[in-house]
Amino acid sequence: MLILIFAMLMELTFYKYQGTGNDFVMIDNRQQIFDKNNTKLVAKLCNRRFGIGADGLILLENHPKWDFKMVYFNADGNESSMCGNGGRCLTAFAKFLGIIENKAIFEAIDGLHHAILDNHVVKLQMQDVLSVEIHNQHVFLNTGSPHHVQMETQLKNLDVKELGSKIRYGNPYKDEGTNVNFVKKLSDNRFQVRTYERGVEDETLSCGTGVTAVALAMYETGETKNKLIVLETEGGNLQVSFEKNKDTYNNIWLIGPAEQVFKGSITC
Structure with a gap:
C-alpha cells in the first residue's frame, strides 16, 4: 500500500524593512504563528536566492508589561544578540501596526529599550556600556553585541569579508566570535x-x-572629543549620541532612518 504524507504548508505574511541598507524580514507574531525553533525556515526566508532575502528575521511579540517584545534571528537561522538597526526597524513596524504612537518601550534579548519616532527617523536608546578594552591594534566592547573595532587608512578596496572572517574566528574570539568594524x-x-x-x-x-x-571606541581612544558622532556606512549615515559618567557610557542613542520596503506572503 502506498501511503502519501502531505506536509502542512502555511502561507506566511511578512514585511520587509531596512535601516541604512541593513534589511530585515518582519513578522507579526503576537498570535504565536511562527515556529521559533525552526532554524532552517529562518535561514531559508533570509536566503537571498531561495527565500525573501535579509540580514536577519525579527518577530514582534506581545509583552505582558511593555509595548512589545523583539525576537531577533541572524540570517543563518540562529537567535542572536541585540541588533540596533533591527530594533529601530521593529519600532517603525510597531508604529505601522498601530501598537504605538511616537514612543515605545520594548524588551530585547539584552533588556529594555526606549525608542522615539520622528517621521522616518527612529532614535533607539542602547544599553549602558561599562567596559571598553583598548588593545594595541584594536578596541573591543559590547554594545548589546560584541564588536571588534580597528582603524584603517583606506576602506574603499578593503576585502571586508576575507579580513573580517579571519578576525571573527581568530584569537581570542574563536567559536563565540565577534562582529568586526573597520574605521x-x-x-x-x-x-x-x-x-x-x-x-x-x-x-x-x-x-x-x-x-x-x-563611536564609543573613537571617544575612548581620543580620536574624537565629540559626543554626537556621524557614522558613514555603505548604506547611509547614522548618528550616535552618548554621555560618559566616570568609566560608564550611558544615555546612548542610535539615530537614523527606518523604512518599510514591501509587504508580501510566502508559502512555507
Missing part, C-alpha cells in the same frame, strides 16, 4: 565604517550596534 577617520566628529557581521558571515551595508561601538 577611517574623516573629521573630528565623522567616521567611515564597514562591518563584517557574525551570523550573516559577510559584510552588511550597515550595523547599528557596530556604529555605536565605533
